[in-house]
Amino acid sequence: MLHSLRTYISHYNTQVGSECMALDITSDNKVVMAICTPLMKRVHEEVKHASELVFIDASSNMDRYGCSVFLLLTHSCAGGLPLGVLITSSEAEGVIEAALKLYRSLLPQKCFGGRGVQGPALIMTDDSAAEQNAISHVFPASQTLLCVFHVLQATWRWLWNGKNQIPKEQRPNHLQHLKRLIYACTEEELEELYQESLQDTTLSDKFKEHLTGYYGRKEKWAIACRLDLQVRGNNTNNFCEAAMRVLKDKILERTKAFSIPQLADYMSTFLDEYYQQRLIDVANGRLQNVIASRYMPQEKSIKLHDIRQLSDSQFIVTSQTSQDRGYDVDMELGHCSCHAGKTGAPCKHQAAVVKHFNVSSTNFVPVNDPQSRLLLYKIATGNCSVPSGFFDGLMTQPSVSGDISIMDASFPAEPVIDEMESIPTSQIDPNPAVASLRAQAAAQNHFDLRGSTRSAQTSSSTNDDDQLLEQFQNMHDDLCTKMKQSPDLYRPAIRAMLASYRGIKTDTHLVSALHTFGKYSGAAMTVRKRGLAAKNAAVRHLNLKGSKKIGVQPTSTARRCHMGRGASRLHAGRPPKSLRIQEHGYSRLSSSQSSAVVPLMRRRRAPAPHSLSHVVSLNKALGKTHSAK
Structure with missing residues (x-):
């Protein structure tokens, strides 16, 4: 078997053109193997978080010889990214140290975000003395932390x-x-x-x-x-726990590898392909079920006038609870003076700056940052010859002072719509530069009020166009009059209309909105409002503005045998936890109570739960998923 493993390693290194895999036998005849694929080396060199914090976790019983697999990962806006894999036949301190030294010999010159072979600043593990002692011997400059969970x-x-x-x-x-x-x-x-x-x-x-x-x-x-360490809000090694589940569920498909060469093949090929596709999905904006919500800049309570820009990367954000207090935000470092952002974790103040000023940040998914999306694509594929503008949007978004995108410019919470005698655009828009561009577009008879340079289509009759514009102006004047007469009634509706208008990105979208104006009589607000109870699934999943998901045919949902009959695709892979929970809370009853309430259920001893919070609330023992270290 060792001969076959050496042959595979030699073939793989020749194929990728560099030394990415190595094998060694310790003095006590233990097998140690280190893997650092080209994708992992690019993560080392391109992701700056690799210099700050690295997670290490081990799991065994993945092959028929009982070898242990150690995963080394760092965190990013795309989730955990692999830095290396260790395969050992033992979890003794000397064996782990030999594997780490072998792994260190494979690393590129600018590994760990430029820190080199001295290792990252912080390494987080579970409470294993063997792991921590081996890490301190190989990376003495790194500080070890424990996962609080x-x-x-x-x-x-x-x-x-x-x-x-x-x-x-x-x-x-x-x-x-x-x-x-x-x-x-x-x-x-x-x-x-x-x-x-x-x-x-x-x-x-x-x-x-x-x-x-x-x-x-x-x-x-x-x-x-x-509080003074660059943990960026990571106090547990959940990235490693999630990666281990990916490895067991999606890579190995809950089947033990036949031998160490087969396990090495899975670690160097299928695992690489999974993270490559994950990075490409994030670069292409396919974020469903991929990214945690804290990496999405969705802050809505902080408005543009609550932020003061000091430099290209430094801002002061006014507190929402006390107007006399402000938080210092440094987007270059990814830090905020609030409690959540002190360690570099993403916070709502950084999210507000990203949203209103279109500033790039490594703490958030690059939704409107083509360069960061291009970097993720290069890390995934190693392709550095992507044409310029490959990840740009369909429409070029011009910027104004403070790098504010006209497309994303937000209106204040209390717009000056109450005084509607003669309201020029500059009074409604919070940014004079945006109002100036809109006024120029209106002076040139452009129909796109967001500063678009597209000209109005020429019609066969100029008089008809003038008459149409006059009718449009009459409608505008009529709305202004109604607003002055009943401001409490029309103010929320006008704000909702402005919010919907700011979300329009293309001419086709605008034309479609004009065609459907007034045809839904308030249904759109009812459907779009989250948390509102719907009468049936069809109404609950209806979205009048469109969706990023492709719906399924009604006939296919009718054929489903499970309880959920929504318009989303069936779950692939490991069943969700909700399917393993019994109805009506019977799982919380004792065995005698459960048999009395549900006499027809099959009586079998339920396995011990693995949720720590669940067993603590019930004061029960925790189920064993692996041996305690």
Whole structure:
């Protein structure tokens, strides 16, 4: 088998044109293998987050020889991106150290975002002494952090260990004391809560000793000790957990690899193809079920007049709770002075700057940034010869002072529509430059009021056009009169119309809107408003403005046997959690209660749940998904 593995490694390195895979045998006859594909090397060199924080996690039982697979990832607006894969036949400290050294020999010169072989600034793992010791030997300049979820998970298992003799009714209270320490806002609060826990008579002496042992290394798990570190809001290694599920579900399809050469082939080809397609989807704007909502700049409460620009990358955003307070935002560093943005995490203030000023940010998906989308495409494919403008929009969006896109310029929360005697565009528009461009377009008899340079189509009769424009002006005057007479009635409707008009991007869209004006009599607002109960599924999924999803045929939804009959495609891959939850909360009942309520159900012992919050609320033991470290 080792001969076949060496042959495959040699063939792969020759095929890609560089050394991306290596194999070694330790002194105690343990197999270690390191993989850093060309895509992973491009992530090393092009993603700056690789210099700040790297996640490492391991999982075993993926092949028939019981080898362990270590994934190294960094975070980005496109989710977790791979930096390397380690395959070992043991999880001993010496074996992991040998694998990391072998992996370090494959790295490019500008690896880890330019930091080189000294490694990233921070590395996050679970509470495994073997992993942390091996990392400190290979990357001594890197600081190791613990995933807070695994700290809580390990403590809950400790509390349920019979030899520790913690009363069952006291276990949730014991865990709550450690949770308070983890999520303390400041180090002073952390110290105060720790002293309170030591003086609490309800806590057992054995748990206080356990808590003291954790507190001695608080800099590894306490969030209050990370406020000056570039963790960017990542306090758990959820990226690795999600990547492991992708690896087991989508790459291996829940089937163990036959041998190590086959496992290496999956890690170097199919895993690469998955992340390549993921990056291409983000670059092309296909974000459904791919990107977490916090990476989408959807802030709506902060308006343009709440932001003051100091330089090309520095802004001051007024607080929404106190007008006397402002937050400093540095888009180049991706930082904000608010609590959420102190560590570089995406926050609503940065999202507002991205939305109103069209500024590029690595903390958000590049929706309106062609250069960032092009970078994601180059990382995915390695193709550097993409023609200029490949990811530009259909219409060129001119910019005004402050890099504000005319297409995305927002109106103030209280527009000056109340005074409608003679309202020029400059009074309604918050930006004089935008109003000037619109006035120029109107003076040139252009029908596109957003500054478009498209000329009006020439008709056969000029008189008919003049008459049409006169009727249009009469309608405008009539609306202004009604607004003055009943401002409370017409103000919300006019604001909604302006909001819909700002969302129009093309002439075809505008013409379609004009054709359908007045034909829905308020139904559009009812359908589009989120959270409004709909009478049936057809009305609930109706979207008069169109959708990014391609609908399915009604006949195909009628043939479905499951409960959901919506107009979206069927779920592919692992079934969602909702399908595994029994109706009416029977899963929360005891076995005797459940059999009494549902006598016809098949009686079998349900497996222990894996959700930590769920088992803590029920005061039950946590199911074992893997051996505790």
